[in-house]
Amino acid sequence: MSAEPRSRLALYLALGYTLLILYASLAPFSGWRDPGQSPFDFLREPWPRYVAVFDIAVNVLAYVPFGMLVAAAVLPGRTALSAGIAGFVAGVALSFAMECAQGFLPSRIASRLDLVTNMAGAGIGAWIGAHAGSVPRVVRALAEFRQRWFLPGGTIDLGIALIGLWLFSQLDPSLPLLGIVFFSDGVQAQLAGIVGGTTHRLLGPISVAMNLVSLGLLLTLVMRSKRAALAALALLVSVAALTKLIAASLLLRSEAAFLWVSREVVWAIIAGMLFVGAGWTLPRASIRTLCAVSLVCAIALSVLRPGEAQSFLSLRLFRWNDLQLVHYTGLSATVAEGWPYAALLYLALLWRRDRVLV
Numbered sequence: 001m002s003a004e005p006r007s008r009l010a011l012y013l014a015l016g017y018t019l020l021i022l023y024a025s026l027a028p029f030s031g032w033r034d035p036g037q038s039p040f041d042f043l044r045e046p047w048p049r050y051v052a053v054f055d056i057a058v059n060v061l062a063y064v065p066f067g068m069l070v071a072a073a074v075l076p077g078r079t080a081l082s083a084g085i086a087g088f089v090a091g092v093a094l095s096f097a098m099e100c101a102q103g104f105l106p107s108r109i110a111s112r113l114d115l116v117t118n119m120a121g122a123g124i125g126a127w128i129g130a131h132a133g134s135v136p137r138v139v140r141a142l143a144e145f146r147q148r149w150f151l152p153g154g155t156i157d158l159g160i161a162l163i164g165l166w167l168f169s170q171l172d173p174s175l176p177l178l179g180i181v182f183f184s185d186g187v188q189a190q191l192a193g194i195v196g197g198t199t200h201r202l203l204g205p206i207s208v209a210m211n212l213v214s215l216g217l218l219l220t221l222v223m224r225s226k227r228a229a230l231a232a233l234a235l236l237v238s239v240a241a242l243t244k245l246i247a248a249s250l251l252l253r254s255e256a257a258f259l260w261v262s263r264e265v266v267w268a269i270i271a272g273m274l275f276v277g278a279g280w281t282l283p284r285a286s287i288r289t290l291c292a293v294s295l296v297c298a299i300a301l302s303v304l305r306p307g308e309a310q311s312f313l314s315l316r317l318f319r320w321n322d323l324q325l326v327h328y329t330g331l332s333a334t335v336a337e338g339w340p341y342a343a344l345l346y347l348a349l350l351w352r353r354d355r356v357l358v
Contacts, residue, residue, distance in 0.1 A: 067125025084130030091122020172332035173248035212272030217291035
């Protein structure tokens with residue numbers, strides 16, 4: 001019996017996280033100009049007189065997953081030391097490139113402090129990723145979990161990474177659960193300055209249900225058991241809701257702490273779960289087709305929704321008016337809106353995989 005091929009999940013996650021860092025570092029990607037000086041001049045500038053602890057923490061934590069994922073992707077077949085060095089060097093190189101590029105953007109400021117804190121985060125993450133292999137029980141448990149619950153193959157690893165990207169898009173408390181939902185009458189409309197109508201109240205829950213059905217059917221396509229896929233869907237939604245609740249209580253003002261959820265959203269989640277459960281009896285090809293249809297519907301609803309309801313909550317609803325929050329909310333909204341397109345492309349890869357296996 002041949003050994004199961006090495007998983008590429010860490011590599012896919014590292015590549016996806018690199019894209020997130022690129023967006024967070026260079027958005028809004030406009031106004032590029034020649035700074036009239038060397039892009040390396042920020043290395044010679046004095047240290048800032050006033051430093052925000054929040055900014056330091058964000059800059060360190062942002063690069064911990066990157067260093068960890070790169071080290072984990074490099075680790076198989078190499079020593080922990082070489083994997084850790086690879087993760088750290090990759091983090092330093094990426095952060096240095098981002099700081100140099102920010103010198104060409106008028107809305108961004110290159111900073112030596114950002115580079116140092118990013119290096120610290122990459123180093124911490126690289127150490128964690130490199131030494132994960134020295135804990136056999138942890139590695140064995142993760143490998144067994146991957147093999148037991150998910151189908152084999154690199155294409156499935158890419159699907160797991162895509163599901164992780166969906167979860168990331170749900171972590172921002174300023175965005176409603178399972179997508180950007182239309183504001184209806186009540187506190188949401190009052191705070192956002194939007195008067196909701198019948199169309200808003202109907203299209204919002206439909207959008208939530210379509211997003212949930214897309215995710216649930218995608219889980220059904222990558223997991224070995226349809227029953228396990230439904231349980232995983234319930235777990236992902238619960239984790240997203242709990243994370244939003246904790247983040248909202250810490251970041252949002254009290255009057256905005258529950259804007260991410262509503263009664264319509266709850267009913268839409270229940271309907272979506274029932275629809276995914278009903279898909280157990282369908283063959284794999286039909287599930288793949290239904291998943292594509294639900295994704296197209298979600299994209300169509302995102303195009304149809306009124307422009308004023310598309311934006312995330314105003315920064316005035318946060319406890320702190322920090323530039324890092326602006327970048328994070330913009331990144332989360334972009335990932336949430338781009339995820340259905342990425343999922344459609346992934347379905348095409350799944351279709352090719354299934355044709356080969358038939």
